[in-house]
Amino acid sequence: MFFVVYFIFILFNLVSCFDTTVRLYRDLLNDYEPDVRPSIRHDMPINVIFSFSLTQIIDVDEKNQIITTNGWINQKWNDYKLVWNPRKYDNITKIHIAFDKLWKPDIVLYNNADSEYTKSILSTDLIVDYQGNVTWISTGIFKSSCPLDVRYYPFDSQNCYLKFASWAYDGTKIDISTNNNSGVQSYYITSTEWHLNMVKSEKQTTFYSCCEEAYPYIDIMISIQRRPLFYIFNLILPCVLISIIALLGFYMPSDSGEKVTLGITSLLSTTVFLMLVAEGMPPTSEALPLIGIYYGVTIFIVSLATTMTVFTLNIHHYGIQGKEVPLIIQCIAFKFLAPIMLLRINKYHSITSHVDWLYNKYKKEEEELLEDRPFLKPKINNNNTSETPTTDDEKCQNDFLFVLEKLHTTMERNEFRLAEKDIRNTRKLEWQQVALVLDRFFLIIFILGTLIISMAILFKRQIELLF
Known part of the structure; x- marks a missing residue:
């Protein structure tokens, strides 16, 4: 019985409160x-x-x-x-x-x-x-x-x-x-x-x-x-790796035939990443985004590196024409750049001294041969005319001398032909060594330039805040 009375009391209060809220609501909104x-x-x-x-x-x-x-x-x-x-x-x-x-x-x-x-x-x-x-x-x-x-x-x-x-x-x-x-x-x-x-x-x-x-x-x-962590790993780091791979083309042997291909492939890859960045940027001309500048500079560096690769390849194969390396290029490449690049270049005699040495060698051998065999020399009379051989021995000696001169001439021509081939190979090797020195020089220069430019661009905001 007590619980029934308590329940009725609570219900009455709730109904009363509800009626009061409704009444207040209607009074407030009346004529509102x-x-x-x-x-x-x-x-x-x-x-x-x-x-x-x-x-x-x-x-x-x-x-x-x-x-x-x-x-x-x-x-x-x-x-x-x-x-x-x-x-x-x-x-x-x-x-x-x-x-x-x-x-x-x-x-x-x-x-x-x-x-x-x-x-x-x-x-x-x-x-x-x-x-x-x-x-x-x-x-x-x-x-x-x-x-x-x-x-x-x-x-x-x-x-x-x-x-x-x-x-x-x-x-x-x-x-x-x-x-x-x-x-x-x-x-x-x-x-x-x-x-x-x-x-x-x-x-x-x-x-x-x-x-x-x-x-x-x-x-x-x-x-x-x-x-920026997402953009560093997905946009900046791949661009850095592509540029480094492109610069390693200077370290690739020139005879491999893939140096220019590597540079062009890297250039195309960087261009694709630049297009991805451009798709998310507003088409505004007021300011260029930092990453856009970085990609543009990277494309320029890779393009310039590919151009320098073509230049060094041309120098590498320039010796095929048999032209001599100018003395000033030899001094710059072998005496100045090579020690800086820590490259060891084998020393060769100059081409002119090499030719003179071969010519003097064969000339001296010919003179010694004639001096050691005076009987092979033709007899000259007082009228500066050769005496007609009168005996079979003299005729045999003259025939032998003729054959010997022919043989000597043939051997001399062969030796000079070999000497000329050696000269061309030496010049070709010198041009290849010049190309090697330039490859190492461009490799170091482009790596240092890429690092400095990349740091200057990517940390431009921090640098401006410091100064």
């Missing part, structure tokens, strides 16, 4: 016009306190320069028509009223970039207290235009602004202000691509050509910094 601004006097503005809490950075579209965020909007104002005495309504101090039943300030996102903006904001109930203070807490996904500064991409920092203001009312009708609570990000979800530096709200005032009155608005600044 949600389309009329609730101001005591028509010339008095309604003070609206606006705050924005960022909960998530969903996306930053660099190509279209749009930032997509998720956030909470908190708006507070006073409606004199919604005041009641709590004593008359069982001490009810707050009540929830549907979204479309009360007047609300028409505060919208001015730099909106979403065609379905009205559908992206949740229409939540309004909280009203007995003093007429109305609180509207809503959430939504906001797409706003954000001019991006891509100079330091992918090591860039961006400042995006969300401009909230009344669309129809000027400052004399709705005075919007902020309580500076937008910087409190207690419910922010960390982004894997962007690091949130800060969120700052500030009241601004602007004038339009259509009207004389001032239009206040709230500027929400979202400062973010890109996390």
Whole structure:
């Protein structure tokens, strides 16, 4: 019996409370016009306190320069028509009223970039207290235009602004202000691509050509910094490796026939990566992204390295023509560059001394042969004419001398032909050694140049911050 009485008592209180809430709801909305601004006097503005809490950075579209965020909007104002005495309504101090039943300030996102903006904001109930203070807490996904500064991409920092203001009312009708609570990000979800530096709200005032009155608005600044790890491993590191492989073409033997092919292949690979980067960048001419400059410089270096490879290949095969290496090139390549490159070049006699040595050798042998065999010399009379051989021995000696001279001439021609071939091979080897020295020189120069230029470009932002 006791439990039945207790249950009836609780049920009666609930019904009574429900009836009181319904009665308060009907009394507040009786003759209430949600389309009329609730101001005591028509010339008095309604003070609206606006705050924005960022909960998530969903996306930053660099190509279209749009930032997509998720956030909470908190708006507070006073409606004199919604005041009641709590004593008359069982001490009810707050009540929830549907979204479309009360007047609300028409505060919208001015730099909106979403065609379905009205559908992206949740229409939540309004909280009203007995003093007429109305609180509207809503959430939504906001797409706003954000001019991006891509100079330091992918090591860039961006400042995006969300401009909230009344669309129809000027400052004399709705005075919007902020309580500076937008910087409190207690419910922010960390982004894997962007690091949130800060969120700052500030009241601004602007004038339009259509009207004389001032239009206040709230500027929400979202400062973010890109996390570059993804871009380093997927865009920068492959480009560095491709450029190093292209420069290793100088270390490849010239007879392999693949030096130019390696350079052209590396050039095409770098171009493909540049196209991938260009697809995600906005088509702007105001500034070139840092990574675009890096790829452009890399393409130039690889192209220049391929050109120098063709030049050294031409020098490598220049000795086939049998031309002598100029003395100044020998001095620069063998006496100056080779020691710096730590290359050991075999020493050869000069081509001229080599020819003179062969000629003098065979001339001396011929003279010694004639001196050792005077009987082979033809006899000369006083009239400077040769005596006619009178005996068979002299005739045999003359025939032997003739055959010996023919044999000597043939051997001399063969020796000179071999000497000429040796000379051509020596010149060819000298040109090949010049090409080898130039290959090593260009390899070191291009590697040092690539490292210095890459560091200067990729760490440009850090260098500017230091100085």
